[in-house]
Amino acid sequence: MDAVVVGLDIGSASTKAVVLKDSQIVGYAILSTGFNPQYSGIRAIGEACEKAGINPKDVVYTVATGYGRINAPFANSRVTEITCHAKGAFFTNNRARTVIDVGGQDSKVISIDEKGRVVDFQMNDRCAAGTGRFLEVMMRTLDMNYEEMSQAVINSENPSKISNMCTVFAESEVISLLAKGERRENIAAGLCHSISERIATMVKRIGLKEEVIMTGGVAKNRGIVKLLENKLNTKISVPKEPQIIGALGAALEAKEAILKIKQS
């Protein structure tokens, strides 16, 4: 029997934990990171263990990832989210060669080989353009929820042209569109178009290799996934719970770390 390992992904928006036993996810948790990343990390592990019916004390090895990985002194080691997302995505679909991950603070495209190893990656630059945070701000301005935003892409017949990718400028653009009487649906669809345009450019920069898999919170927006499929002219698979893929990858890293220790 395998040892129980935990992968913890402290992202800018949400914190995810995955408990892995015998290469099976036996429990996971997703919660808002809030202002105290260390505390959310501990809480996420506690919650995931509880769901798995496992005493946190029985966890043999924990790997932390995500921007808050340095806030997890209790973890045994730290691995970047790029390596973890690649690993987690490949585990759910071993035909995947391109991973698109759009999270709260950054978006990335990772190119992987037939063994799931990272061969190249691209990340957005320092601002929130093309990230989950961008969408969140816009959802608030439009007073729409995730589902409505996603539906808008399918329902809108005439998506607005949003030219600003800067979150602050795009927000004022949205406000002036609303003032002109533009339909919310069209604006929402326009925003999804602009975000997927940006992601598609990153994919093309790195070179599209099939199959493509999308992870991170934004992958739950089916509208954006659909737009990306059209722009890239390929099918994109989305894991059942796209938000926990980084944490899953971290747990797999933990499993490997134990193997390495055993071997040496």
Added chain:
Amino acid sequence: METDYRKMWEDLGINMEKHDQLLAVLPFVYRNVYLSQKNRPKAMEYYDFVVSGVHGIRVKELLDAKDAGKKVVAYFCLYVPEELVIASNAVLVGLCGGSNFTDQEAEEVLPRNICPLIKASYGFKAARICPYFQAADICVGETTCDGKKKMYELLSELCPTYTVEVPQKPDTEQARELFYREMMALKSKLEEITGHKITVQDLKKSIGIVNAKRAVLDQLISTRKAVPPPISGKDSLLVFQIAFYDDPQRFTQKTKELVEELQERIKNKVGVVDESAPRIMVSGCPMAIPNWKLHHIVESSGAVIVVEESCVGTRYTSMGQIDNSANTVEDLIRAISDAYLNIHCSCFTPNIGRVEDVVRLAKEFKVDGVIHYSLQTCHGYNIEAAKMEKSLKKINVPMLKIETDYSNEDVGQITTRVEAFLEMIRK
């Protein structure tokens, strides 16, 4: 600091309050970035000493030289030949421009969204916190990018400024001719300021002095081919940064001592890191003091930088050993101007030489990866990165592209990228 330089700074018109703030931060940063390193070569003590008195001792030397009738020439870029300045009996001093400390003052005049090096270069003068700048009789600029070119125009309102034109297609006959004439014009300008007529003997001697400096720096570069390297990337970077403003002959002597220690280390298989540490090349924009940001991130993540294709690295010596056997001033200056066009600056087009350099260095230094470093909005280097990546792919060397400025706001994101790049290399 033992000697009190406050009077000297006041006399130079330094903004004392702001200057105090700057001097209060530096030791803290230096301790954290430099003195915390393990297993440093002993000879680095000299460079630590130079940094510890960064606005004191050397400035005093310059003022003493001025008292003795010499002129001080300030510059920013390798394209201003040290040989000519020394031959004119002036002292050449490189200005820094590696910090965002004076952004506020700079932005009163310059646009916000420009290269941080340009902003700092101007800002340090505008804010009056650089004693070197204050001591300078003239600043010699060049046209290695449009931003600098335009900034020098504004700088000329604050201090005497002279700009050298650097041609853009250096392989052509007309470019060589233009640069030669530019050097002759610079010679006249220097003679006018110093009142000293440059002779054949002056040039032979100054070429010799700078050749010796380049020779020892080339040796320093070579020691880093060793596995593991005997010196960190951070320390080597510092040596090159200091090369820009230290007295050339003393610098050569001190660096010779450093190189001897490094060669001894190689013999005894002493390195600054474990043999398994990933070997990284940094290629791109210059890094002026105190810009140690990328090096600190990379070497704190467990890798070691073994070579910089940069103005604070291999480009610093790319003019090679200049032939000083000619017997006319014109021929000697021709030798200088021809040699200097071998610096593969991204202001050139098509600048294939730089790509070839990086590919060659990647093999020679057995690097595991290249980090392409571009200052924000530096179009030349930023755009050239695409060509670089393509050529490196052909020899299976991965490349990570970083574009950043002097602020700390993106340190977390860059760290993640660098760590992921290293994880990728280690697999």
